[in-house]
Amino acid sequence: MPELRHNVLTREWVIIASERAKRPHEFVRERTQKEERPSYESRCPFCPGNEALTPPATLVLPNDGAWKVRVTPNKFAALSYEGDRRRGFADIRRTVTGVGIHEVIIETPDHSKTTALLEDRQVETILDTYLNRFNYASSDPRVEQVTIFKNHGEAAGTSLEHPHSQIIGAPVITSQLRDRLINALKHFDEYGECIFCHVLKVELQEQTRIVMETEHFVTFVQFAALTPFSMLIMPRRHMACFSEIRDAEAADLARILRRTLAKLYHGLKNPDFNYTIRTAPREVCGVKYFHWYVSIIPRLTRVAGFELGSGMFINTSLPEADADFLRQASTEA
């Protein structure tokens, strides 16, 4: 019989549809054409030598020599860098001027190298860049919420194939984030414990959905995962905000992020995916009730009318089977 499971972090219900469930290997992508890409593409605006095709860089690492990671304002920014944040109120209408930060983080000079294929040191440089730009965007007095995210592949909404991620600093807090902050706060008041620490503790006890562990982080499939093979990478140490990460933790996150994505890459044959860093805003750094983490969402299925109409997902894969499959998947070619 199918089972409904409740996601304690988001209060969402998901139908784990065991009757129509697929086996993990049924999600392995069939490649109809050779997918190897050149390491340099002359018309790609993110390839070395084409820097003039993007707005001037806001950060380049390392400071000297050839760049390894390069940050530029998004040429087609969703928000405007210039202008004041102004609120509008008219009857039931609420508006805010569309000001904020929208940057592109070019993750490597190599056009062909997705995260799974990079060296750990390069992923560390990407994470150092995330931290730098997160703090930069958070410092803008117009910005309330900073989202770091990556779109890999067409189903994940990418438009340029050169490996990159993006950061958006928006002038409002969304109801999604506010609701999760309030939910976490209520849990803390009731249990005297961070809800995320609580979830991590239970997952480590049960072990069945753990994909991998390092000194500072744990990758696991959630008990009530909404979609097949979606995973969280959660820091063991309680931290509300991404900006609280320490150097040794960032280096460790680089290792586990690279290996987790490599398991997807080799296990499911390079599926399209998104990842995002879910964090409290920097202004509530240090609070006991929230906990940042990385959310990885492979785009293997489509959201249909039931999900849109009800807010409930149907997951056609068993979280425990997904975790088992990924535990066995290789982290190297």
Place this chain on the structure above:
Amino acid sequence: MPELRHNVLTREWVIIASERAKRPHEFVRERTQKEERPSYESRCPFCPGNEALTPPATLVLPNDGAWKVRVTPNKFAALSYEGDRRRGFADIRRTVTGVGIHEVIIETPDHSKTTALLEDRQVETILDTYLNRFNYASSDPRVEQVTIFKNHGEAAGTSLEHPHSQIIGAPVITSQLRDRLINALKHFDEYGECIFCHVLKVELQEQTRIVMETEHFVTFVQFAALTPFSMLIMPRRHMACFSEIRDAEAADLARILRRTLAKLYHGLKNPDFNYTIRTAPREVCGVKYFHWYVSIIPRLTRVAGFELGSGMFINTSLPEADADFLRQASTEA
């Protein structure tokens, strides 16, 4: 400059990205192949003569002669018809047995006829069927929330091309619906008015986002529409629950639903879309604070990492421009 708009019904913010906005005609679908389908497909389980390929019908209309609309349990149901609803509680885990209703509503015997191309009378029969099955599912003591929805086209998650919609009666209320009920209740307490009646009043005053009007219904693009060309069809008369609809209103809804979908079909060249009926559960029929409606969501863009990570959408089309385009689109071939 882009503008952030607040959706008062869902409390979601959306970035109306005027800088990267497309013109409405850029969303017109390019058809790479001829899409005419046969009106009969010998292996289609929903075509007349193949009734044995589905579970036995639970409703057939009309009562005698050839069927016009046929309802059967979904052969690959997400929920089980048999079994008790039982809750599980263990530490932070909450589960419910996956029991409930999952039916398929075959909308026409004609394999080729999407809603836009049907006769109004046929759409009326479909709506009569929705009402019958909504009441049936709502009467199941295990069911808390009933969702009626349609998936049209691959991007909307359909697996069978014969025109059909579905109904799922789930054993829980989702946080999406509960949050909207509470939000509407708070609005009523503050304004002394149904939030949906309030929105409809403002839309009718402003007129710029109205697509079409009939005696009993209004089709409009929301002020803070999350995605291009998404529309609501809202009853003018205050009704919390779909089951409160009167015969004359159902006939009128058939006309405006068919014409609204025809505008999409002819204007954007048969885009993939979902629609769903958003309604209060039948147990709160008659309340002053909620209002049912039809939500139509063309699937013209992809949800990417920013939307998943922040809960905020970027709409690359101007709601007022979408409404203007659709007002001018034809309702007939």
